[in-house]
Amino acid sequence: MHIARICAWNTSRLAYDGSGRVLRGKQAEFSSYSVCQFQNGKVYNCDLSASYNIGARYFIREILKSLPENERLLMEAKVPPCSKRSTCTWSTLISLNAELMSFVS
Numbered sequence: 384m385h386i387a388r389i390c391a392w393n394t395s396r397l398a399y400d401g402s403g404r405v406l407r408g409k410q411a412e413f414s415s416y417s418v419c420q421f422q423n424g425k426v427y428n429c430d431l432s433a434s435y436n437i438g439a440r441y442f443i444r445e446i447l448k449s450l451p452e453n454e455r456l457l458m459e460a461k462v463p464p465c466s467k468r469s470t471c472t473w474s475t476l477i478s479l480n481a482e483l484m485s486f487v488s
Contacts, residue, residue, distance in 0.1 A: 389440045392469055395433035398422065401474030405432065439476040440468055446479060458482055 398405050398421040405411075405419035407429060413420075419429045443465055447455050459466040461482045464475040 387441055387444075389437050389444075390469055391433070391437060394436040394440075395419070395429040397432075397436060397470065397472050398425075399432045399435035399439070399473040400425070401472055405429070435473040436471070439473040440471050443471050443476055443479060444468060446483070454486075458486075 395407075396404055398419075400421065400423070402422040402425075405421055407413070407419045408416035411418075411420040411426075417429055418426060419432065420426050447458065447465060450458065458479060462475065462478045464470055464472075465479055
């Protein structure tokens with residue numbers, strides 16, 4: 384069995400679409416702390432956003448780990464949020480995937 388540990392810090396605080404920090408609870412005038420509002424006005428469940436971000440961090444780590452060092456540094460230069468995994472979101476994974484596809488072609 385393979386176990387992977389992912390830092391969950393900031394996963395529910397950051398919007399998975401890359402729009403930045405979310406407003407939760409009384410900050411966004413909601414009665415529940417489990418609902419959040421993204422900077423662009425979308426309203427989602429915080430756990431949904433966090434689960435997208437946790438999954439994205441896992442795949443970003445696995446993708447970057449499989450690349451040779453020169454290619455990894457190139458990808459981190461093209462997609463700067465990849466270099467600091469505690470701020471990676473689902474949108475970072477999408478950007479990384481797009482760069483990898485253009486690199487292969």
